[in-house]
Every structure is written in C-alpha cells, then in structure tokens.
Amino acid sequence: MRVRMKVDGVTYEDEVQPRTLLTHHLRDGLGRVGTPIGCDTSSCGACTVDIDGESVKSCSVLAVQADGSTITTIQGLSGAENGDSSTWHPVQKAFQEHHGLQCGYCTPGMIMATVDLLKRNPSPSEDEVRHGLEGNLCRCTGYQNIVKAVLSAASELRGEGPLPGSFQDAPENDTAQTPAAETAGAPA
Amino acid sequence: MTDQMDAGIVAQQIAEHPDALSKPYAGGELGRGRRRKEDAKLVTGQTNWTDNISLPGLLHMTVLRSPMAHAKIVSVDVSAALELPGVIAAYSGADLADVMGASMPCAWPVTPDMVSPVHTPLATDEVRYVGDGVAVVVARDRYAAADALEAIAVEYEQLPAVVDMEEALKPGAPLVHSDKGTNQCFLFDFPGAGADYAETVRGAGDDAVVVRRRFRQQRLLPTPMEPRGVVVAPIAAADEFTMWSTTQIPHVLRVMLALTTGIPEHKLRVVAPDVGGGFGAKLNVYAEEILALVVARKLGRPVKWTESRSENYQATTHGRDQIQDIEIAATKDGTLLGLKVELLADMGAYLQLITPGVPVLGAFMFPAIYKMPSYHFTCTGVFTTKTPTDAYRGAGRPEATYAIERIMDELAAELGRDPMELRRQNWITHEEFPYEMVAGLTYDSGNYEAATDKAEQMFDMAGLRREQAERRERKDPVQLGIGISTFTEMCGLAPSRVLGSLSYGAGGWESASVRMLPTGKVEVVSGATPHGQGHHTAWSQIVADSLGVPFEDVELVAGDTRSSPKGMDTYGSRSLVVGGVAIHKATGKVIEKAKRIAAHLLEASEDDLDFGKGTFSVKGSPEAKLTIQEVALATFAAHNLPDGMEPSLDSDYVYDPENFSYPHGTHLCAVDIDTETGFTKIRRYVCVDDVGKIVNPVIVEGQIHGGLAQGIAQALYEEAVYDAEGNLTTGSLVDYLVPAAPDLPHFDTGRTETPATSNPLGVKGVGEAGTIASTPAVINAVVDALRPYGVDDIDMPATPERVWRALQGSDEERATAGTVSYGGSSTGSTGGSASSDSLENDGSAR
Ligand code: FES
Numbered sequence A: 001m002r003v004r005m006k007v008d009g010v011t012y013e014d015e016v017q018p019r020t021l022l023t024h025h026l027r028d029g030l031g032r033v034g035t036p037i038g039c040d041t042s043s044c045g046a047c048t049v050d051i052d053g054e055s056v057k058s059c060s061v062l063a064v065q066a067d068g069s070t071i072t073t074i075q076g077l078s079g080a081e082n083g084d085s086s087t088w089h090p091v092q093k094a095f096q097e098h099h100g101l102q103c104g105y106c107t108p109g110m111i112m113a114t115v116d117l118l119k120r121n122p123s124p125s126e127d128e129v130r131h132g133l134e135g136n137l138c139r140c141t142g143y144q145n146i147v148k149a150v151l152s153a154a155s156e157l158r159g160e161g162p163l164p165g166s167f168q169d170a171p172e173n174d175t176a177q178t179p180a181a182e183t184a185g186a187p188a
Numbered sequence B: 001m002t003d004q005m006d007a008g009i010v011a012q013q014i015a016e017h018p019d020a021l022s023k024p025y026a027g028g029e030l031g032r033g034r035r036r037k038e039d040a041k042l043v044t045g046q047t048n049w050t051d052n053i054s055l056p057g058l059l060h061m062t063v064l065r066s067p068m069a070h071a072k073i074v075s076v077d078v079s080a081a082l083e084l085p086g087v088i089a090a091y092s093g094a095d096l097a098d099v100m101g102a103s104m105p106c107a108w109p110v111t112p113d114m115v116s117p118v119h120t121p122l123a124t125d126e127v128r129y130v131g132d133g134v135a136v137v138v139a140r141d142r143y144a145a146a147d148a149l150e151a152i153a154v155e156y157e158q159l160p161a162v163v164d165m166e167e168a169l170k171p172g173a174p175l176v177h178s179d180k181g182t183n184q185c186f187l188f189d190f191p192g193a194g195a196d197y198a199e200t201v202r203g204a205g206d207d208a209v210v211v212r213r214r215f216r217q218q219r220l221l222p223t224p225m226e227p228r229g230v231v232v233a234p235i236a237a238a239d240e241f242t243m244w245s246t247t248q249i250p251h252v253l254r255v256m257l258a259l260t261t262g263i264p265e266h267k268l269r270v271v272a273p274d275v276g277g278g279f280g281a282k283l284n285v286y287a288e289e290i291l292a293l294v295v296a297r298k299l300g301r302p303v304k305w306t307e308s309r310s311e312n313y314q315a316t317t318h319g320r321d322q323i324q325d326i327e328i329a330a331t332k333d334g335t336l337l338g339l340k341v342e343l344l345a346d347m348g349a350y351l352q353l354i355t356p357g358v359p360v361l362g363a364f365m366f367p368a369i370y371k372m373p374s375y376h377f378t379c380t381g382v383f384t385t386k387t388p389t390d391a392y393r394g395a396g397r398p399e400a401t402y403a404i405e406r407i408m409d410e411l412a413a414e415l416g417r418d419p420m421e422l423r424r425q426n427w428i429t430h431e432e433f434p435y436e437m438v439a440g441l442t443y444d445s446g447n448y449e450a451a452t453d454k455a456e457q458m459f460d461m462a463g464l465r466r467e468q469a470e471r472r473e474r475k476d477p478v479q480l481g482i483g484i485s486t487f488t489e490m491c492g493l494a495p496s497r498v499l500g501s502l503s504y505g506a507g508g509w510e511s512a513s514v515r516m517l518p519t520g521k522v523e524v525v526s527g528a529t530p531h532g533q534g535h536h537t538a539w540s541q542i543v544a545d546s547l548g549v550p551f552e553d554v555e556l557v558a559g560d561t562r563s564s565p566k567g568m569d570t571y572g573s574r575s576l577v578v579g580g581v582a583i584h585k586a587t588g589k590v591i592e593k594a595k596r597i598a599a600h601l602l603e604a605s606e607d608d609l610d611f612g613k614g615t616f617s618v619k620g621s622p623e624a625k626l627t628i629q630e631v632a633l634a635t636f637a638a639h640n641l642p643d644g645m646e647p648s649l650d651s652d653y654v655y656d657p658e659n660f661s662y663p664h665g666t667h668l669c670a671v672d673i674d675t676e677t678g679f680t681k682i683r684r685y686v687c688v689d690d691v692g693k694i695v696n697p698v699i700v701e702g703q704i705h706g707g708l709a710q711g712i713a714q715a716l717y718e719e720a721v722y723d724a725e726g727n728l729t730t731g732s733l734v735d736y737l738v739p740a741a742p743d744l745p746h747f748d749t750g751r752t753e754t755p756a757t758s759n760p761l762g763v764k765g766v767g768e769a770g771t772i773a774s775t776p777a778v779i780n781a782v783v784d785a786l787r788p789y790g791v792d793d794i795d796m797p798a799t800p801e802r803v804w805r806a807l808q809g810s811d812e813e814r815a816t817a818g819t820v821s822y823g824g825s826s827t828g829s830t831g832g833s834a835s836s837d838s839l840e841n842d843g844s845a846r
C-alpha cells in the first residue's frame, strides 16, 4: 500500500505492507533510526513520536494508519540535526542538564512524551510528572533526575528559566548543588 | 616556546588556528560534576544502537524457539520455510552441528567436579527450556524472517519439566541432562577463614542464641531497555568478520568466539557500538552471536539478528533465583558467634559464561561488615528446565547482603534489641581497618559510623520511631515500618591471582593507552566498555587531572577490538576501580617520558623539573617552562630529542588490582503499609554511600539512583514466574512489573568519603551499590511494620497480596524456620512457624 507522510520536515511516499508497524517504517523504511524499540507489547514508550501534535507509541500504530500525517521524531525535535546544541528543544537541554539519562535508550521516547506532557500541563507537580510519564520505562535512572529535568523544562517553557542544573562547567562557576561529602574521620 | 621548539609547518598551521591548540588547565577536575560528553547524541537521536546498523545486502535472522520446557527433538523440517519468498536460508541444529562449535563456554568451573553439560547454540537432541533455540531462518527483511519460522515443522516428544530446585535434587527426579545422572551441578563448600561454626556455637553453650531463616531470592529479568542484537559483516574471501553486538564484553567475546567457532581470533573484530544498558544481561557469550557469525560465514553475506522483548525474557539470562537457609548465632549480649549459609542456586538448563560463579561470588560477602569468629558457606548448584541464570546487577552480592541484613533484624528481634544498636555492636569500627574478615577478604578502609550517623540524621530516625510507636499504640490501619541496611560489597573485579584461586577462566586486569596527539589533544584508549556509565566523561576527567590538559581535549576510544585491542570490559563495578586506575597509571608513564624531553629542551636536569597543571618548570626559574602540549608537538617533530629517546609519549598500562575495593553505606527506608489492602508505599528513602574518592558526583548519584530502583524493584515488584510445566508466565513487559516513575519514591542521597587505600585514586566503584543495599532496607521496613502482627518474614516481591496474606496469618507456603537448638540449649520461638532442627540433621536432606 502507498503511504505518504511528512517526517521531521521531509515528505516521503512509500510502498508498505498493510501490517508494517509505523516504528519499523520509520526505522527500516525511512532510515529514521533515532527512535528505538524496547518492547513488543506497547509497554515501554521507547518508540514515542509526535503524530499531528500528539505523542504516540509508534509501535502501536500501523504505517498505513499514519498515512497523510505529520510526524516529528527525536531527530526532528531540535532546530537542526547538525548537532548545534543551541538549537536543542528545552526538554533536550533539561535532560542533559539534570542528568536525566544514562544509557539513553529510553531517552528519545521520554523526551517526546515530555514535550507532549508539558503541552497539556505546563505547570505539573512532581506527582503529575511521574504519572504523566507512566507509559515510559527507564531502567537506568530511577526516574528522579528525569522528573527534575521535566520540572526544569516546564519552568523554562513557561518563561521562568530552567531550574539550577546538576553540573559544573568550570571551577570559577561552581554554583551547582551536588551532595556534600564529608571526609570521614571519627564519627561525630 | 623555546627556539628548539620550531616544528616547522605544523607549528605554523597551529599558529593560524589557535583553537586547535589547548587552553591552559584550570585544575580541580576530579570531583567535578562535569556535563556528560555522551549526552549530545543521546538526546538528539543520533545514537548508534546495534539495530540501527544497516549494510548493503543485509539479511535478517530469526530463531525458532522451543515452546516446551523439556522435550526430545524427533525431527526438524525447514523445507517449507525455504519455499517462502525472500527466504535465503533455514537451518536446524543438525544442519549447523559441524560449524557452530561443540559447546558454548562457561568460564567458571567453581569445583573440579562441576557438571558442565554440552550447550550448543541450537539444540540438536533435546530442548531444555522454553526459548531454547531449535532452528534459524535468514531472509531479506525482518517480517519475512519472522513469517518463515511458522513454516518450520518440529516434532517433539515431551519430557518432564524440572521446575523446583528441591524436587530436582530428590532421588528419582526427572533429569535435565539425562547423560549426567544428576541435577546437581556442583557443591561448593567454603568453611571460611575463621573457627569452625558448629564448634563455636556449641562452645558458647547456654549463652548461644541461634536464629534461622529461609529466604528466597526470586528469579529476576534484568531488562536492559535495549534488547539484544547482533550484526555480522563477513569478508568472505578473506574469512574475516566484523561483529557488532549489544555486549558489555567485546574483548572477552572475541576470545570466546574464536575458541568456540575455531575462527582465528585475529580474523575477528568485535564492536560494542552504543549499548542501551546491560546490568549483567549482556555480560555473556550468547547463542545468537555464534549463530549470526557462522551463518554469515556460511552465506558470505551480512546478517542481523534483533531480539524482541518477549524473546529477551526467554533467551537472555535471568538473575538471582536462590533459596537461602541462613543461620546466625550470637551470645545473649548480642556479640556474634558466627554465620552458616546453605544455598540452593538455580542454574537453569545450561551454564552460561559465569552462571555457577554468581552465587559463589556471594560466599565472600555474607559476613558483610560484621566481626564474627566463625562462618560456613555451602552452595549447591541445581539444573532446572528454565532459562539459564547469570550475572544481574550485583551478582551474588545482593543475595548475600539481603540475607545478612535481614537476619540481623531477626536476631535483634529475638534478643529484644534495637536493630541499629546490634549492628553497631558488631561492625568493624573505623579504627580497626585494615580488617581481615572471617570470609578471607581484607577490607582496606571504611567508616560505618560516619555513614550511619549522617544517614540517621537525614532520615530523622528518632522522629520516625516516635511516630511508629504512636501509630502502633492507636492501631492505625496504616502502619509505619523502618528498615535498615548497613551494607558493604566487593567491587573492582578483580586481582587476577584471586580469580585464579577461584578457578575463574580469565584475569581481572584492565588495559589503558594514552596517546598524546601532535596538537596536544589526547586520546585515551580503554579496555572497559561503556553502556551508559559515562566513561567518556569520567575518563576525560581522570586524564585531564593527571596530564593537566583541558577536559574538552580528551577523547575516549573504547568498545572496538580493533581500536581498543585489549580489555576485560565492564561489569562488577570495575570500570573506574580497575580501568580508571589503569588510565591514571598510563598517564604517569606519559608524564615520565615528557619529562625527559622537557628537561632536554629546557637544558635542565630531570630532577630540577616540577610538573603541575600540565606544565614542566625549572625549580628556581619559573619562567623556564614548557607545557605538556608543547612537549607533545616537539616529540611529533622529533627534531631535538634526547639521544636514544623514542619519539613518542604514548603509553600503555595494564593494571591488575592488588585487592578488591569495598564501598559501603547505610540505607534507611520508611514504608507506610495499609493493613487493610496490603499496599506498601515507600515514604522516605535515605542513603549515605561511601564509594571512596569521587570523579564525577553527578554520575555517582545517577548510578545510586538507578541501583536503588532495581533493588527496590526486587523487594516490591519484580518476579519471573514459571508454572509447573516450565512456562515463563511473566514473559512480556505486560506481565513483568518493571517499575515506572510513579512506582518509585524520591531518594535522599548523601555520602561520606573514606578513600580506598588499595589503589592510587582512592576510588571504590559505585555501579551496584544501590541495588545491593536497597532490597533488604525495604523488606526490613515491611517486616518491621508487620512485626506487631506476628509476622517475621515475607517473600519477595512483597506485593499487596503477600502482605495482606501475611497479615491474615495465612502465608503458609513460606517455609520460615524458627529457632534451632544446639547441644540441648535452646531459645524461645521467634514467632514464625518454629521448627526445631539439630546441626546433625541439618542439610542431610541433600
Ligand atoms: S517499543 Fe513501543 S512501547 Fe515499547
């Protein structure tokens, strides 16, 4: 069957099987491999993309169902694909600044789901963030830094500026909060 | 620059591009929360996962798997599959028997008489677990390859499943490997380095209090978010191969592939591209890696295999799965007399790379941080018709830590003591290091008091205990439980000599090379292979700090046997402690070489040179100086070097650690349990970890968080369940409860810093700490909440149903032994289903 869709700003027209999953069409058909696959039961959210303004698990949609739609993947989220970090979406920045990723496999889906979550709820509480990302699994981070990243991105998108990040650039601007270590001598 | 430094054209070009040269080193790189170099590609979707790899003419392989736990293969007919469009080839186990190798490797024969069954990548005679490979198909695309599996006809003759370890050991039980005559894989007996346990307890006479429990370490599914996959590109005419695999261990894998398939090692290149988490599940040599290799060789065409999640749950190794019979003895005043550990460890159907070594590794960890004169450990490895077990985050150490931390609480309850006070009474005090443990290890450093004091303060222990008393008093339906885990672990696997004494098949060193490029930039080559840990960032910090070059000027080369040819890879919290130290040592050699050249160029004696922040300067005349980058450029030009000096600063170091490292910490957990629904909610989680010197505190904290999530998941959520027929009933992410964000609490992390004295960086490792420590903290909290209701143990995961049943007193399946008696002296019941048992009878059932 013939499908036509606009993916990350480019229009593609291709022949697909009626059963081809959108996620396989994106990856194998169009070579948009930035969106990974983590399960076969639509449980993990790794494959999340934006279809016509809504976040969708691309493994739960057939390519033919996405005929005529406009899709944004993690690769099209920032202004440029040339690596220029000044064009990153605030959510992408926040994930780095708050160490919201380790292996990064869940990250494309987490970021796409977050973008959608913050569109629907620009001022989420910590609890709302946790519940809002319920469909996205991460095995590395324990979620705490993801939650921080999302709250920070929310603040930035509201125009209130990001929350203080975790990292330290250089010795002169050591403003970040890292857990203080005590050099252990005799116990207090 | 001195005039000898004129390196001609290069220097000229560099002068025109000042950015190509380095900025001065600002210092303070170790301990700094550097932004991760890894993140840019990960947040923009430019990652190179194995399944992203595409090659001209790439074929897709799928594996037909056994639907039965145990059966004879009568026949396999692939002919119908070959007729389907797009199918290139299809092979049964018999078809590949002469090329796929005699058996996949197990590198850890834990006893000389260990039963080691033949394990071929595809089954040829019998299938022995649901998911055991029977045939492969190779086709033009994934869908065609998947379809063709259905066209393969296999005739099975069903054999009895072997699911329960204790049943498996009974005489007359059906055998997993009938040719072996037993389901027992090994019996590992370790009497410790101290006194005899039974004699010690008997010697204490009436003063001895003995508490016994049976704990179950349920089977877990490691679940890295990236399933496994492999791509093999052959150069058929040269019989050369490149393999990309989702592996933690490309170096070990290459050796093992060569030994298994007979393809010469130097004709194999193994690459771990970006790998999406491992947690031990990618620390192996897997059937599909061998199959993709031999099929690509046979066809002379590139082949890819990608696992689905459900396939991952059947075909990728599982974790834990032990029955632990634990006995602890103390005098009535609470001083420990000893510990006796008897394990049954489920191997599954076959031995994977280190399957039998995992429970045995725990042998050294059960005494944990406590002083005790006697210890005895035995472990029986058992074959069942289930997916093989192997390493899962912590590998042997979480199991040991759970057992000791749980039974310390039970001993405290028996003695009517506060559980923290009992621990304090028995742990090694900070003045006593180095301390030789009853399990034979020497702990180099630690300060359990400092970590505990800090944790209790952050936790508000006193306040929570008060609230708990009030809620108990007023019979609040929501009860508060407080759990403690004062853990330690052994990291930095491992001194090669120790591994040798444990019959492990390889060493425990790690390799590093540091290459100074002409422009002063640095490539650091490491044999540790990252899969989410942040090596690119942390190694850059180590190199920047040692050489005095900017962080940005360092690049890591790793994960490819062609460019990082030597390595032992990443597992067991070893990357920093072994690999990081190797890098540090290699930079030391670079500095030594650079110093000779700098002295020559500055016309000074080496002894008169100082080196700091990347600059050599002459003592007493600070204006006479050269940066290490200038020396690198001069070395590249090689116009003016000391006589006989090799024109290179590049240096290698292979570091073999002298000891393990011993991170420790105090984890405190408060849970609210709704006694009407059995629902447990973690209300506060505080941990203070001491992982020694810190390279990057943000990465360290991230490792702790992720570890906590997995440890808590074992306590409350996850369990791989097999039915009586040997089917995995939790075979997908729908049935297996990997926690999502709402299932986990906010963690309050703190740290103390007691440097390791066994390595020059003072580091200890952090990858597994959270997982090891948290499981007992949570379950101790759950049991603490339920203790007033007469509950003294609960099986994991402590689901609402299990908690509710425990509250109803109907948790009968759980075999909790109470108090045992020694030589006539006995103690009161602990409130469980008390059973009396004597030492002489003990263990005779097996
Ligand atoms: S791959 Fe789509 S939800 Fe897991």
Ligand code: FES
Binding pocket: A100, A101, A102, A103, A104, A105, A106, A107, A137, A138, A139, A140, A141, B225, B276, B277, B532
């Ligand atoms: S960062 Fe590895 S799964 Fe989320």
